[in-house]
Amino acid sequence: MKVLVVYCHPVETSYNAEIHRTALATLRAGGHEVVDLDLYAEGFDPVLSREDRLEYHDTSKNRRKVDKYVAQLEWAEAVVFVFPTWCYSMPAMLKGWFDKVMLPGVSFVLGADGIARPNLQHVKRVVGISTYGRPWWVATFLMGNPPKKNIVRYFRIITAARARITYIAHYDMNRSTDATRGAFLKKVERTLAALA
Amino acid sequence: MKVLLVYCHPRADSYAASLRDEARAALEGAGHAVDLLDLYAEGFDPVMDADERGRYHDTARNTEGIETHIARLRAVDAIVFVYPTWWYGMPAMLKGWFDRVWAPGVVFDINGGVIRPLLTNVRKVGVVTTMGAPWWFAWFMGHPGRMFLSRGVRAICGRGCRFLWLAHDRMDSSTPESRAAFLAKVGARLARF
Secondary structure: OEEEEEEOOOOOOOHHHHHHHHHHHHHHHOOOEEEEEEHHHHOOOOOOOHHHHHHOOOOOOOOOOOHHHHHHHHHOOEEEEEEEOEOOEOOHHHHHHHHHHOOEOOOEEEOOOOOEEEOOOOOOEEEEEEEOOOOHHHHHHHOOOHHHHHHHHHHHHHOOOOOEEEEEEEOOHHHOOHHHHHHHHHHHHHHHHOOO | OEEEEEEOOOOOOOHHHHHHHHHHHHHHHOOOEEEEEEOOOOOOOOOOOHHHHHOOOOOOOOOOOOHHHHHHHHOOOEEEEEEEOEOOEOOHHHHHHHHHHOOEOOOEEEEOOEEEEOEOOOOEEEEEEEOOOOHHHHHHOOOHHHHHHHHHHHHHEOOOOEEEEEEEOOHHHOOHHHHHHHHHHHHHHHHOO
């Protein structure tokens, strides 16, 4: 499959960097064609500017400054996200990728009736991989797990429910051990080795 | 009261800017002192870089570069946010303000996995936002912005911190009348804040 990996963490020695390396190695070993988008390494600017906002609804112009990222998304049959959960949701850097790349005419089409319709039906597979400082029950019951919903529910909509979506996470990182982190890396491997 | 008005929109002629002005006028009209934090106008950088992430958990060093934001947070009795909801959440600009400024030792302490609030000076949190989708759809999406502000943020403010949520939904099919009505509602509710 053609797989776009969207990775977001600033530190090369972080656990997320390890997940990222594991993900790339597993996907390549599985014979997939991989495009790796490392948002920090790329120096992606997550801020939607005044000019971006002015052109946002004009589908003839709105992709010109993010053309490369839009092309990656339009090429991909699968999208894999690797990111930490900060302040109960995705980092600003990754949120900015959604704000700026998931444009009208790209991920959805806004009808004259003001209703958004899906436009990413070519994406067949989505995988979200995240880490949380807090235990899963805090993320889920107290906070409603926003990063998970952002990936799972949002992609279900913009792919018109055609994509199979998997979300895995290492919760409770504040109290994690080598054993829990090692086990989760194995889970990342298993999940991505089975990607089809 | 002293109120920090956190505003986030790139366009000076946006509906969000009218909401900011309405909010400010209502608060000042009620005798509150408003400190406007306009993230775009101030050129805030929402990206937490490797250096900053490296010292995030080090409470002796994690305030470097964000001192003025911390001082402004600690100086107020209430915070009001005005922002558009993009992709079921706050814009990256505002999310980055939380990522960078709402740090351990600043707004909360972690001890053995238990979080202790430090922003106890804040007794009220208000939110004024716009959403493209209908309200029921926002609930289906888990209302990420609202959950975070009403639960996550309030958990580290003063005990019994009050919460006010004002949202104009279905912005994609809004009318001049619906926008004017919401503007009036924001003014009326914040005048009693």
